[in-house]
Amino acid sequence: MTATEQTMRDVFVHAMSAALDDDPRIALVLADISADRFTEVTERHPDRIHDVGIREQAMVGVAGGLALAGLRPVLHTITPFLVERPYEQLKLDLGHQGVGAVAVSTGASYDYPGAGRTHMAPADVALLDTLPGWAVHVPGHPDELRAALDTALAGDDRVYLRMSEQVNAEPRLGGPGWQVVRHGTRGVVAAVGPTLDPVLAATAGLDVTVLYTGEIRPFDAVGLRAAAGSARPDVVLVEPYLRGTSAHEVQRALADLPHRALSLGVRRDTELRNYGTAQQHTAAHGLDAAGIAAEVRGFLG
Template sequence: MTTPPIAPRPAPVAPLGMRAALAPVLADAVAADPALITVGADGRALFGQVIERYPRRYVDVGIAEGNLVGVAAGLARAGLRPVAAAMAPFLVRRAYEQIRLDVGLPGLPVVLLGVGGGLGYGPLGPTHHATDDITLMSAVPGMEVYCPADAADAVHALRTVLAGTSGPAYVRLSARTDPVLPQAASAGDPRAPRLLRDGDDVLVLATGRCVAEALDAADELAADGVAAAVASVTALRPFPAAAVRELADRRPLVVTVAESLPADGLGPCTAEALGRRGPALISLHTDHRYPPVAAHQELLRFYGVDGRGIRSAVLSHRNRKTREA
């Protein structure tokens, strides 16, 4: 079939990290909402502007993630709206009991920002990798879970959570900077998937950092004569099942790509949404191997969730179907 033209990519600009993008947004949110208070664990990149403008609206508990969540829960019980942040591997694992019981069980309106979810702290090794954060946070009843694709998407996701979420929410943030994506990646409701590129041969559903990899793969697949659609999925809980079914309906193959473990992640949620009568489904994700100490991009390649891995999965499926025909 005729391959659609490659969607225009943004002009090269200096990438902006999610923390730098969110810092003024948080300060403005504190200014607008007298109930909003921020809580940190000896990491001030996100809250620097809050500290500068509204020092009494910031609480630092030190490197003590369990205390971070406990204090945030107490502030929420007192009628405030806490936004708490820490490095994702330590926030999610060290404080998981407090997240489940102090925040999740009573359904308190605590926003948790996990910095460096996935493999973003690659060279720091397994202590700082957090490919399990989406799985663990999705297992907390009532927890909304978001995995933004770039800085603009992170801003939109946080604003949406602060404006319309009455219970707990977790937002995975990148460790450093991400590729700048088309404006469509942060347009509209972050609770719905955004179609960034159209194509009839395969639908690639990606979340977080893997959205950029999916767009790169689509460029390469176009040269192979494969028309790949790419959609960004920011909200993983609650999962936009109906919208995903609608996107997948007219395409014979769906590929999901996530920088996280499979359980309760993008792949299984998509499989459940599509059911047994849906199109063929390939799920690309990290696995239970400890990764090597390497740069972020190298770790994506290690798990096969980079552009090359996506292209290989699509072409392997098409070649297999051709042989079976």
Template sequence: MSTMTDMRSRFVETVDDLIEEDPRTAVVLADISADQLEETASRHPDRVVNVGIREALMVSVAGGLALTGMRPIAHSYAPFLVERSFEQIKLDLGHQDAKAVLVSVGASYDWTEGGRTHQAPGDVALLDTLPGWAVHVPGHPDEVGPLLRHAVGAERSAYVRLSNRTNATAHPAATEGAIEVVREGGAALVLAVGPMLDPVLAATEGLDVTVGYVATVRPLDLDAIRTLARSGDVVLVEPYLAGTSARLVEEALNDRPHRTLSLGVGRVELRRYGTPEEHDPLHGLDPAGIRRSVTNFLTARPAS
């Protein structure tokens, strides 16, 4: 990986700019990243609110701010922000029609040493139980600012999922919600979400597949999937719970013969530490595991 600013730092920089630019923007914290926003808080103490280690309160405060006409951003680790605070997301945001932007760090298992309390592979699937949410999964720090600005400006509730895992290069088209064709082929569409692009490119080297990249998964561009999945075979590679977006692929292709292979974080809890890179092969998300799954999928294609 080349040296570059990480996603959380880009988030902090963008939040600082947004608060300077728009008096409606506020950020609500639960200690996480509060030290990085101290200077911003000193200039705008009324719009940088740290409630301490009270994540449910954080979301409730964001909901209250939204009801006054503010555009709040709530930020913490993914399991604390989405799973621990889900009742407040459902009621204080969704039920009250209050719009906020949730921005997480930690992804599925970025901090493996933190154990299960800091892992959230089911976060996007959980938000999928609520209507109307946008979900952005940047794959590079340079994608964070544009995606966050889009989320704040869209006047809807949105989830921006940051990660320590990044692709080597940014893909600006992904910040517009498009599926970018990175490699063309005929046997299948392999759709890589966010930081899964580089592992997918390594895994599919030499295979006759189209590789598409997407950083906005809600809404997912179903028309692009219909256009790109010419063979009817789709491999979906997501950095969270396997199969999270499979229903949308089915919706896109429900009027034609098709097959879908869903790759992502498995449902079996890995009760061990190690590094994220050591967890990848256990979920089949390293390049060798992805290639094995894709090859087996293509080989098992029914005879026409």
């Protein structure tokens, strides 16, 4: 991404400001993060923008109350403070009450390594996967984020949008489910969100089908099965968060077929204790092109 292009966070701020102007049903609940970016729109709509400060549990509780009052709340802060810290409130104040909201995180698994482990949350999607009724979007490009946000704002369900500073060079706007990016015969490599570009680089010259999705929940079992075929398929799933998060979905999609599956993602067996850069974390977890290539080639033999 060049310096002149907008980040996902830029797109989110612009789209939310427009939505607040256009739709009186939309409300925004912040926990200090990005509050400075909404100063102007807050002056126009002080009754529908609430900054609770660094009180993330309260942020979710406020959102639940707004939803019960008929509004469409959007929650926004850094990933661990949106999913991990207020997990109980997501479970009770939204899920158990049966109301919807749009939760938009920034920082992904380790976009802010200089802030240390407190600002990293590779387990976010796995945690939300324990709660019923959540749609999960992992866009790989700012244009995909905008499309997902527009759809989410128009609904009433519970939606998680995972923003990241790691992006693919080009957007993929083919809609929900797995998109076939490249056809092959020796296996399937399925890339989620910003892992697509390194997957394409890693599999260059390999006779494999490459799939892509920016919406991992609900899981497109039909699309995966169609790509895998019926003759003992080999499937590699590459996710930009905790390794194996969607392994059970692959197993369910192919339950009646003899198959092999390999999950790649943020490693579970180690915790990196040096700050480094986001790119160094990616390499350490084997999610760069070289790491993915080594895993795929070893798996396919």
